[in-house]
Amino acid sequence: MIAPSILSADFARLADEAAAVAGSDWLHVDVMDAHFVPNLTLGLPVVESLLKATDIPLDCHLMIENPGRWAPPYAEAGAYNVTIHAEATDDPISVARDIRAAGAKAGLSVKPGTPIEPYLEILKEFDTLLVMSVEPGFGGQSFIPDVLSKARAVRKLVDSGELTLIVEIDGGINTDTVEAAAEAGVDCFVAGSAVYGAADPAEAVRKLRAQAAAVSPHLTLAV
Ligand SMILES: O=C(CO)[C@@H](O)[C@H](O)COP(=O)(O)O
Ligand SMILES: [Fe+2]
Numbered sequence: 001m002i003a004p005s006i007l008s009a010d011f012a013r014l015a016d017e018a019a020a021v022a023g024s025d026w027l028h029v030d031v032m033d034a035h036f037v038p039n040l041t042l043g044l045p046v047v048e049s050l051l052k053a054t055d056i057p058l059d060c061h062l063m064i065e066n067p068g069r070w071a072p073p074y075a076e077a078g079a080y081n082v083t084i085h086a087e088a089t090d091d092p093i094s095v096a097r098d099i100r101a102a103g104a105k106a107g108l109s110v111k112p113g114t115p116i117e118p119y120l121e122i123l124k125e126f127d128t129l130l131v132m133s134v135e136p137g138f139g140g141q142s143f144i145p146d147v148l149s150k151a152r153a154v155r156k157l158v159d160s161g162e163l164t165l166i167v168e169i170d171g172g173i174n175t176d177t178v179e180a181a182a183e184a185g186v187d188c189f190v191a192g193s194a195v196y197g198a199a200d201p202a203e204a205v206r207k208l209r210a211q212a213a214a215v216s217p218h219l220t221l222a223v
Contacts (some may be wrong), residue, residue: 001025003168004214005192006050007041007139014046015053020201026059026080028170028190030139034062036088037137045072051078057152058125059190061109061170063136064088068095075104083107083130083168086119096125107168111136117151123163128188129154133181134171139192143172148184155185159218175211182212 003026004032018027029047034040047060057080062071067084068091074082075098082104084095096106108123109130110116116129123129131150134141147169157163171188174194183190189212191204199203213219 001166001188002195002209003028003188003190004195004201004205005139005170005190006196008192008196011042017196017201018050018054018056020197021205022056023202024056024187027056027212028059028192029079029194030062031060031062031064031074035065036085037063037117037154044077045128047074047079048077057081058123059083059107059168059188061107061130061190062088068098071095072098072102073075075099075102079104081105081107081128082127083109083128085109085111085136087111092119093122093125096122097223100127101220102214104197109170110150112144112147116153120154120157123154123157123165128166128168128221130168130170130190131186132171133169133177136171140167143174145177145179145180148180151181151184151186155218159185173208175207178208178211182214182216185216185218186212187218 004021005028007030032039032041059081060079072177094105099106105127107128168188170190195204
């Protein structure tokens with residue numbers, strides 16, 4: 001799956017920018033509050049408008065403090081997947097339950113320096129694990145390959161049937177890095193600058209998907 005990140009899109013033309021990546025699996029929406037990360041992007045009103053403007057399922061990545069207060073409204077609004085940061089809450093389980101009760105998939109994200117081991121036990125409460133492969137806050141940064149060990153560890157648990165989870169990666173994904181992530185067992189690839197910086201964003205999505213599918217060890221169907 002490929003999820004273009006609208007962080008690299010033109011915010012004054014979001015409906016057109018969503019249409020430019022028609023055929024994507026998810027549209028990734030980076031919500032930043034200038035507290036959890038040193039950047040400010042968009043919030044619920046923009047997500048509500050985007051939901052009316054596109055049929056692509058919205059994958060909301062909340063880089064915010066107090067996700068227990070702010071995450072469920074994204075699910076109620078109709079986001080497909082709502083991801084919170086492990087570092088932003090002491091009670092990720094109850095936030096996941098609230099997101100699911102409000103009708104969305106629940107995601108857990110970990111920053112590059114956050115180990116996954118302490119969270120393995122609670123991953124059954126989540127539908128997606130978003131492995132950050134850059135420090136959250138900005139698009140256009142370089143991929144950090146060390147984080148792939150986390151994707152590999154969780155992939156093993158999914159393949160052995162211990163977990164049912166989509167493994168997602170976010171940050172620095174492009175034609176040079178997507179294969180390494182796919183080989184590590186990632187299912188869903190977020191790409192901002194590699195898609196919206198391309199002359200033809202839809203073609204960039206198709207190319208990334210084909211590259212990933214060609215090397216994904218766990219894929220049995222050609223995409
Ligand atoms: O969450 C984030 C950044 O914090 C990402 O979703 C970026 O938007 C990815 O951008 P690229 O690294 O693909 O340019
Ligand atoms: Fe993101």
